[in-house]
Amino acid sequence: MSRLRFNAIKESYQHKPFPITETGRRSELFGTHVFNEERMLQYLTKDAYLSVKGAIFSGSKIDRKIADQVAEAMKAWAISMGATHYTHWFQPLTGATAEKHDAFFDLLADGRAVEKFGGAQLVQQEPDASSFPSGGIRNTFEARGYTAWDPTSPAFIYGTTLCIPTIFVSYTGEALDNKAPLLRALHAVDMAATAVAKYFDKNVSKVHATLGWEQEYFLIDKALASSRPDIVLTGRTLVGHLAAKGQQLDDHYFGVIPSRAINFMRELEKECTRLGIPVKTRHNEVAPNQFELAPVFEEANLAVDHNLLLMDVMEKVADRHNFKVLFHEKPFAGINGSGKHNNWSLATDTGVNLLSPGSTPMKNLQFLTFFVNTIKAVDTYEELLRSSIASASNDYRLGANEAPPAIFSIFIGTQLSNVLDELEGVSKGKLSPEEKTELKLNVV
Template sequence: MSTLRFHAIKESLNRKPIKIEEKTRRSELFGLNVFNEDKMRQYLTKEAFNSVMDAMQNGTKIDRVVADHISTGMKEWAISKGATHYTHWFQPLTGSTAEKHDAFFEPIGNGRAIEKFGGGQLVQQEPDASSFPNGGIRNTFEARGYTAWDPTSPAFIYGTTLCIPTVFVSYTGEALDYKTPLLRALQAVDHAAVDVCKYFDKNVKKVNASLGWEQEYFLIDRALVASRPDILLTGRTLLGHSSAKGQQLDDHYFGTIPNRAMQYMRDLETECMLLGIPVKTRHNEVAPNQFELAPVYDEANLAVDHNSLLMDVMDKVAERHDFKVLFHEKPFKGVNGSGKHNNWSLSTDTGVNLLGPGKTPMSNLQFLTFFINTIKAVHDNEELVRASIASASNDHRLGANEAPPAIISVFIGEQLTSVLDELQNVTNGKLSPEEKTDLKLNVVGKIPEILLDNTDRNRTSPFAFTGNKFEFRAVGSKANCANPMTVLNSIVAKQLIDFKAEVDALIDEKELKKDEAIFNVLREYIKKSKNILFEGNGYGEAWEKEAKKRGLSNHKTTPIALRAKVSDKAIKLFEDLGVMNKIETESRYEIEMEEYVLHIQIEGRVLGDVARNHVVPTAVRYQNMLIDNVKGLKEIYGAGFKKLAQQQMNLIEEISGHIEAINSNVTKMTNERKKANNLEDFEKKAEAYCFNVKPIFDEIRYHCDKLELLVDDELWPLTKYRELLFTR
């Protein structure tokens, strides 16, 4: 066994869990480090408080003079909590968060200093934006970028720093982050949904999109990770043979949480409580050393901020417990990968979940309206929905044994399918009194009873209705939720706008009553959207064939899937809603394509290094040991040695074949990378990496994994799957 591997395993096995004692109720910890409404009431003037609340609820701008009052109160609170610095906390298009810390400290002369934090520093800052992805929006030497305070997401303290959630835009005003388009999309769906809600309740003034994410992840001992260059540099194992025992017995799923993992979770949850992240659920996932945590629902923008913050906190807490958190969607071949299920719904300021049935036929008709419109939105934009979760890492997961396929479909269950079938047969035009009664009593009226018993789920569906929400299951575990949430809320907003226009036209032109017009439009939507509904096994080949017949896309790779983001249809959608202009949309496409290339490029370099500098030398060393053994047998037994040494000689030959295949494929991969790198067109480069470079990874891995089974375990340099997944 290599020295590094030996010491890594020894260090891991000798770990003692850090004992975390929970002496304080979670409810007492919750939000202590958040500048929430209670803190604002305490530290702000009445005018400043009302101004912030108005900005949060109605999107009004905050006057700069009032901003000075707000910053003073925020600073006093932060200093009382031990903060020494502040930062504008934002989410650039790198996939992680960003921050630049400034001290409250300000010299005033004569050897004296004060703690200073003004309204200008709260509302806007100018970080260097030259090294953040911009997709050609500006030249590298045009480094200006601006962060602007987002009052809808409360400031918080982490460590000794006051963190202020902000948007990030270029000097010319284009969004350079995930938050800005999301806020615009949420505003669009708010306005569109309120207009539709007026059909049912004139008192509705605001609709919020809610999000509840479920974060899956792996916990691996830090020493074991340090012995694997591929995990360190790419977040996943680029080679490694499956362990004899993996997840076949399903004994890890919902099992007793290992002691070290439990201590980590307790520590993490305490940090989450202080930061106002309402985590509620924790459990073992299917794969060994895989876990999940989930919060209570939040407003979508705040939920996205919480998830981005959570991933940072998870990494930092893991260091204290000598763990490494793996967020990669498929860190281990042959066992389940990790997703981040996005549970989405819409709710009104009157307290109604628009995707939950009510107690009256009219409230149930409202449910059907938003339910069917969401299905229609996904049907009409399934390629864009697929593009919203496309990444190099998620490509490994989609379509695997535990994840939804790359084909976007909607699961609603047999009972709701039968309801839609009945609605499809509604008379075109005016309804007779008998039809109205039948619809309200026997179809719409029975929806609450149907949903009460409809608890079935389809784990193979990428977009499933689960009782009072839609669960977007195809989102990757390390993704920023803002990307899919921007798309989902945008397409639903567009669909609701179209729906209202069609209903109003029927009322005005054909003199139909409101509910008759709604039924007529919904009937047509059901007919047009049927192809997206699927109740069966999404993993089977039969579904691929059926989906093709239905005209549904099956984009299995990111470079192909991402094209939908810059289609004329998508560009017009985002422009019409004011979510993104053409420049912003095209720049994000270029950024994501470039990111794909860089991920595959890094993986190729790491794989070539590990294969040639770790695997091949180890195989040669073992081969030399076998050769010496054969030579020894020949010296002892003379001509009769061949019979005794036949297995060793076969093994020598087999090892040689794998070594030759590894070297030739690494050379081939390197040459293909060079060809791809010479391509100036970023689309052609991404496709070259996808279809010419990446497939060679599997060839190299196959032969490396075969050698792992042949070479003496004592010599093998890389920590094996059985050690990575079962050392706790």
């Protein structure tokens, strides 16, 4: 081993994690770098506020004058927070996010300098799409791509840049990201689910898909990771041999979090809280040096944006703590791979979780309606679900330790199985009139 490499590793092991101290409550820190509803009430006119809320809730259009007001309000808030630039923050088909920063700075005709940001810059921009994956839908000379503001995901300040979440589409209208198809899918689910929910409650006017993701990851000493070209280039090991101790005893799972890792987690959670990412849970995972982070449930589109932002924040914070964070699904042979579990449900704008059993027969009938249709949807469209997670790296970890299955199935447990069997008996006329009267659908 060269002296230079040895000294780098030695320095990393001697690194003393700096303590992360917090003053004040997390609830007071939450969303301070986000142009959320609190900021909108503070900076927008009543008409602009109602227009943005209408766009978020029902997808109504925001006219140019209102867009100019929103842009001016965002600029004033961002500059007050120390921002100097803005960007359309989008998600090309690269597995990461993309951004092109422009300064608020501009020149007037007489040569004077001003801070400028208008509705045109807020609503749409034209980044070059020639080098992003496109599926061969256009020629190089037709490589224009367009980003368009997504008001359902609030703008936020990252560093000194105002980031505006956007979709990314081609000159001819095809989606160049996963966000545009997601928004279309969420709209379709909303229309279909709201129509059904109205049979049970006329006050329901919107159904949200909610998502609670879990992010597993490995923390590797930065100097040791940098000495491995395979980890540097691919995010996983390609050579070497098994570790002397793996997860044979599963003694790492839910164990005491090492002090160096806990310091990383504290700073990460503080950064996430500022950005409005509602991180809540942290713990050791089953493999050595593997950990997990999970947030509170959110609307699905916002939850996806937050997960992508989180991974970028994690890499930056890890670097400050002399760590390399690995997100690869199977970075090491012989031990557990990292998953990104998706806990999904549907919720009405009246505050009802449609996939949670209710306390009355009528509420349980609503639950069973959506429950049975979800089972039917998985049965009918299991190929689409399977293809959504079919990648070379994900398929490498199929079938064990919470990995995605090769064949999709639904496990609902004994109690719900009994309820469905009882309902099947009703439909086949196996119950007497007295037994039908007694059927209460008491799912608890």
